[in-house]
Amino acid sequence: MRSNDTDFRLSAQLGFQPLEKPRPRPALRRIARARPPKFAPRRGAWLTWMFLAPAVVLVGAMMYYPMIGTVVESFYSTSFINPHPQFVGLALYKKVFASGEFGQIVWNSCIWTVFVVLFQNLIGFLTALLLNQRLPTTGLMRSLVLLPWILPGVVGAILWRFMDDPQLGLINSFLLSLGLVDHGVAWLASTSTAMAAAIGAAVWKGFPFSTVIYLAALQNVDQEQIESAIIDGAGRVQRIVHVVLPSMREVIAINLVLTTILTFNYFDMIWVLTRGGPENATHIFPTKIYELGFGEFRFGEAATYGVFSILVLALLIAAYFLIQRSGLRWRTR
């Protein structure tokens, strides 16, 4: 057992390297082969279910059941003045649809998600390429790069509120000293710049995660293929386009969908930066739901927005699993 143990731990300590499957000692293998492995799955079937039960029950009761609850909730109307739920059928959907707010929130959510995901993955991929080079600073940079991601979201948001401050912020100081603006700009207070400022802050906070995933994937790229591409006279860019990117197709697709889901759900950054303001300019689904539900006690309308975001997420999750299944098929071929 000893050698397995150390093998496994050693490979785990390689950090960015993928974990090697530990090889069983020859003696173990002989014993395993001597008996048909058929009995293994049957043995301890009771334990399988005992092990699974707590997780299944908890996730079922706290995530799937409330999802039904949200749909039910969307048929009942409540307000601050009248807190007793009243059945109103589809009236809340009509109300929400008819209001111009709904359209704006769909639009904001799209802009927010598309740009954060795009920049986060683009910058993440480029920095992964950069950190995949053998340079004196590489080791240190690999440690530092995750810092924004582990920083608590609320702290990150407060930090960027400060960076964007019209009088005291570093960004305005910088732009002023370059002469690009003639007075401090209140980035978060203007309807035309607030969303861009929020997107910038979210990208800064989120890109390191993509970097780490892409870095690990880059180290899985077949080195022989790259070497033969070099022999064929392929330059740096050609190698990336023709060898690296195709072999990372699956990881990139999965990561794109995953960051889309996480960004669409991301509440902390916008809530602390702007609370959805000014004039709804930065309200996205999660912040609007929170404001309607816990700010105005209009649980029904909040649930109506919730149902829409569940539908969007269901589509994205389906995409995620389709990509992953097709990925599994590519590998086994």
Next chain:
Amino acid sequence: MSATIKPLVGKAGLTLLQIALAFVILLPFFWMVSVSLKPPTEPFAIPARLWPQNPTLDNYVTAFRPEFRTYFVNSLIVSLSTVAITVGLALPAAYSFTRAQTRLVFAIMGLVVAAQMFPASAIIIPIYKMMKGAGLLNTYVSLVIAYVTITLPVAIWMLRGFLARLPIELDEAAAIDGAGPLRTFIAIIVPLCRPGIVATAVFVLIVTWQEFLFALSFTSTRDMRTLPVGMNDFIGQYGIRYGELMASSVLISLPVVAVFFLLQRQFVAGVTAGAVKG
């Protein structure tokens, strides 16, 4: 001649790019620490000065007020309980997930793992009402239940990545040596999975330490608030007393940053194992 110089120039250029990247990542951090060390009047200098002229710890002394200490203790209790319970539930579940290769288990666990992508905001109202009905609002229990639920699917997914790499022959050899299924799990699988457990625990800690939405909705009194919610309150209370705000930010970030740097290798291996290998 040029054949030896060219790669050197390229390397120097790339190193410069890495330094530029470090600058982009670290500048806001540096600014945070710098402002936290400035005496209350100094952040108002225009244009902003990067280095504090008269560094002082005054802001830390004022930031470490009694309510901050309460929030800190609350965060600690909730986070550590969540880490222990989540890992304790996820490890057996992930083990069964990898060992029982039946369609039913796969389907059920697929649903469990998919739950990590649910929008918390969309289901928070029914959960809030459930907690209210059970009389658990404004307690540690409500937060721990919510946090275990949101971290469990990811934890199972991460641990599955580790457990799938342990060969089934191990279980079979243990069975031949006379160990029952439960003993096999406790005596053989759990010790071998230590790196995975560490990585998962760090991940769960980072997630719960910063969780904001549930904490904001479920806690109504000051004595139950966690650090992120407390920080959010500080913004309004202090107006633009950024020095104190930045000092508390540094204090909140220190525990997770320290844990991360201590256990970094295992953590990164754990996060990427599930994502890259699928």
